[in-house]
Amino acid sequence: MTQIYAYIPFKNGSAEDVALEYPAAAKKIDAAAMLTAVVTGSGAELDSVATEMSKIYEQVIKVDNQALAYPNAEVVRKALVNIIPKDAILLVAHTTFGMDIAPGLSVKMDAAYAADIVDFEGIEGTRLKMVRQELGGAVSTHVTADISAGAVITIRPGAFAPVDGGAANGTITDKSADAGDLASTRKFLEVVEAEVGDVDITKSDVLVSIGRGIEEQENIELAQELATAMNAVVSCSRPIVDAKWLEKSRQVGTSGQTVKPKVYMAMGISGSFQHLGGLKGNPFIVAVNKNPKAPIFQVADVGIVTDILEFMPELTEAISSL
Amino acid sequence: MEILVCVKRVPDTAENEFELNGAGNDLDRDDLVYSVNEWDNYAVEEAIQMVDKMGGSVTVVTVGDDESEEILRREMAMGANNGVLLSDDAFEGSDGKGIATILKAEIEKGSYDLILTGAQADEGAGQVGGMVAAMLDYPYASLVNKIDVMDDKKIKVGREIEGGNQEMNEISLPCVLSIQTGINEPRYVGIRGIRKVSSVEIPVKSASDLGLDAASVGSAGAKTRRVDYFVPDMGEGAEMLEGSTEEIIAKLIEKLKAKGGL
Ligand SMILES: Cc1cc2nc3c(=O)[nH]c(=O)nc-3n(C[C@H](O)[C@H](O)[C@H](O)COP(=O)(O)OP(=O)(O)OC[C@H]3O[C@@H](n4cnc5c(N)ncnc54)[C@H](O)[C@@H]3O)c2cc1C
Numbered sequence: 001m002t003q004i005y006a007y008i009p010f011k012n013g014s015a016e017d018v019a020l021e022y023p024a025a026a027k028k029i030d031a032a033a034m035l036t037a038v039v040t041g042s043g044a045e046l047d048s049v050a051t052e053m054s055k056i057y058e059q060v061i062k063v064d065n066q067a068l069a070y071p072n073a074e075v076v077r078k079a080l081v082n083i084i085p086k087d088a089i090l091l092v093a094h095t096t097f098g099m100d101i102a103p104g105l106s107v108k109m110d111a112a113y114a115a116d117i118v119d120f121e122g123i124e125g126t127r128l129k130m131v132r133q134e135l136g137g138a139v140s141t142h143v144t145a146d147i148s149a150g151a152v153i154t155i156r157p158g159a160f161a162p163v164d165g166g167a168a169n170g171t172i173t174d175k176s177a178d179a180g181d182l183a184s185t186r187k188f189l190e191v192v193e194a195e196v197g198d199v200d201i202t203k204s205d206v207l208v209s210i211g212r213g214i215e216e217q218e219n220i221e222l223a224q225e226l227a228t229a230m231n232a233v234v235s236c237s238r239p240i241v242d243a244k245w246l247e248k249s250r251q252v253g254t255s256g257q258t259v260k261p262k263v264y265m266a267m268g269i270s271g272s273f274q275h276l277g278g279l280k281g282n283p284f285i286v287a288v289n290k291n292p293k294a295p296i297f298q299v300a301d302v303g304i305v306t307d308i309l310e311f312m313p314e315l316t317e318a319i320s321s322l
Numbered sequence: 323m324e325i326l327v328c329v330k331r332v333p334d335t336a337e338n339e340f341e342l343n344g345a346g347n348d349l350d351r352d353d354l355v356y357s358v359n360e361w362d363n364y365a366v367e368e369a370i371q372m373v374d375k376m377g378g379s380v381t382v383v384t385v386g387d388d389e390s391e392e393i394l395r396r397e398m399a400m401g402a403n404n405g406v407l408l409s410d411d412a413f414e415g416s417d418g419k420g421i422a423t424i425l426k427a428e429i430e431k432g433s434y435d436l437i438l439t440g441a442q443a444d445e446g447a448g449q450v451g452g453m454v455a456a457m458l459d460y461p462y463a464s465l466v467n468k469i470d471v472m473d474d475k476k477i478k479v480g481r482e483i484e485g486g487n488q489e490m491n492e493i494s495l496p497c498v499l500s501i502q503t504g505i506n507e508p509r510y511v512g513i514r515g516i517r518k519v520s521s522v523e524i525p526v527k528s529a530s531d532l533g534l535d536a537a538s539v540g541s542a543g544a545k546t547r548r549v550d551y552f553v554p555d556m557g558e559g560a561e562m563l564e565g566s567t568e569e570i571i572a573k574l575i576e577k578l579k580a581k582g583g584l
């Protein structure tokens with residue numbers, strides 16, 4: 001029987017949303033698989049997450065060790081190598097923690113590796129068929145992996161429909177004694193919180209958001225003028241912040257702000273999942289992009305194929321004269 | 323400090339509209355424009371800045387074919403001192419682990435204090451750096467957006483985590499780091515810079531030069547395999563507004579009014 005383990009990330013004593021998404025993913029791999037949640041950490045916080053998980057999963061493994069109090073990927077990896085059976089499939093969320101731990105773990109487990117999976121299409125013989133994206137979401141691919149010696153797979157948060165938790169009455173097994181030597185040459189020091197900027201984009205109902213399509217720093221003015229006309233605020237995608245054209249606090253996405261506007265104007269933004277990950281609350285999305293194949297058009301409500309540098313001033317003028 | 327930076331030649335997402343080929347199972351690669359993976363430019367810039375401060379040298383390496391030489395030259399025009407191309411028909415069909423195995427063999431031939439990769443490349447996996455580290459038993463940190471050298475045995479690195487927060491770690495050398503965009507501002511490379519390095523010899527190493535068993539790399543060693551490319555059916559997608567600019571703007575304003583945008 002296929003054995004699937006799901007690594008549960010948590011913060012401040014409660015599991016992240018992906019904990020409810022793993023069961024749906026596991027079912028698509030093999031509906032008959034045995035699914036086990038794995039929680040590592042320390043003390044009361046760990047216990048409360050393990051208890052929470054026993055209401056979703058029939059089997060829960062907890063690993064309690066002071067060295068696991070903060071999820072330092074190098075330390076957690078050492079513990080998991082000793083705890084996950086060699087021929088099992090381990091699911092990890094494709095987050096900054098998942099990206100940190102999973103590739104090396106697959107090497108140490110001598111298992112197949114697949115990253116950022118958005119769908120599973122079942123097992124045929126020894127091969128598992130999966131769907132992932134490349135080139136910033138511009139194309140999808142089917143990949144297969146030989147899982148006969150196990151697999152480590154990261155799944156994209158939000159890609160699998162969450163199950164209803166609460167019904168299970170799972171068993172919690174304490175495997176702390178099996179964790180082994182957790183000494184590491186990478187030491188966690190502290191988390192430095194992101195700086196707060198002069199504008200709070202999370203407070204605005206309407207965002208005029210610019211991406212690499214703005215092309216030059218001077219052109220940001222065009223977006224600012226449109227935003228002023230719409231009584232909106234300018235936000236942006238990551239490359240604009242990397243180029244130091246706007247403050248980090250204006251960045252929408254998984255490594256930036258999570259926003260819940262009513263209307264989101266995506267101007268010259270391709271629509272990568274890290275960008276869209278910061279967009280919540282089902283806003284009305286208007287996408288303007290000169291590439292008709294840009295992935296943003298798959299999630300937008302309204303799309304316009306044109307050059308934003310020409311379009312924005314015309315829209316500003318039309319709105320101003322209303 | 324001796325620094326090795328791994329770089330990959332990738333289709334440029336800003337310059338291409340991706341289409342499937344006639345058979346519908348691969349990209350139409352005929353007219354694709356290629357460049358250096360965006361993340362790798364930040365890794366090379368960081369390495370150059372470190373060596374400018376502390377001395378040492380920067381070597382750039384790629385696993386690829388003849389055409390990959392151009393990206394090594396580009397990074398050498400930025401200021402990397404040496405380039406190495408790892409190329410062999412036996413590498414064809416390599417998965418991420420295959421690529422990591424090839425890079426590991428080259429790393430073991432040198433003596434590097436620090437190995438840098440990009441946080442991810444065109445395939446969006448972000449796998450090679452962590453794999454190389456595990457194979458070498460070096461410590462690893464991904465998504466690094468700050469490096470402070472403490473002494474010749476230890477560095478302090480910041481990892482960019484969710485919400486743009488920064489996770490600080492102390493890590494021993496030698497180690498492998500994957501570099502996140504925004505850590506620096508990569509310098510511009512002009513045609514003249516590239517011309518300057520156009521005649522520099524770039525060694526090409528094969529599987530046997532690296533002492534690699536052909537069964538451990540290429541399709542023979544690959545547990546994962548890409549079957550095909552496809553365009554997913556995402557349902558309806560956006561309602562596309564068409565017509566003259568005035569017509570489009572009129573329709574858009576109606577919608578924005580209805581949805582609370584105006
Ligand atoms: C761990 C991690 C975290 C990340 N976090 C974030 C995050 O929080 N937020 C974020 O945004 N990204 C994030 N990224 C980066 C993300 O992967 C993408 O690289 C990024 O979102 C791309 O930004 P973009 O859409 O502006 O640029 P591109 O992908 O380059 O897209 C530019 C678009 O503009 C269009 N265009 C160009 N010129 C014009 C024009 N004149 N008129 C109209 N259209 C034009 C192009 O067709 C293209 O679709 C993260 C990446 C990683 C690895």
Ligand SMILES: Cc1cc2nc3c(=O)[nH]c(=O)nc-3n(C[C@H](O)[C@H](O)[C@H](O)COP(=O)(O)OP(=O)(O)OC[C@H]3O[C@@H](n4cnc5c(N)ncnc54)[C@H](O)[C@@H]3O)c2cc1C
Nearest residue numbers: 328329385415417418439440442443445447448449450548
């Ligand atoms: C010669 C060759 C043949 C291939 N054949 C196939 C095939 O038949 N089928 C198939 O599906 N795939 C094939 N690939 C793709 C291969 O599987 C990917 O290169 C591998 O998975 C890593 O790419 P990635 O985008 O996942 O890298 P990521 O892990 O996302 O990249 C992160 C970082 O790793 C480093 N890196 C990645 N790739 C390289 C590289 N090639 N050289 C140096 N550094 C690198 C870079 O620093 C990069 O920023 C081939 C690749 C090569 C080079």
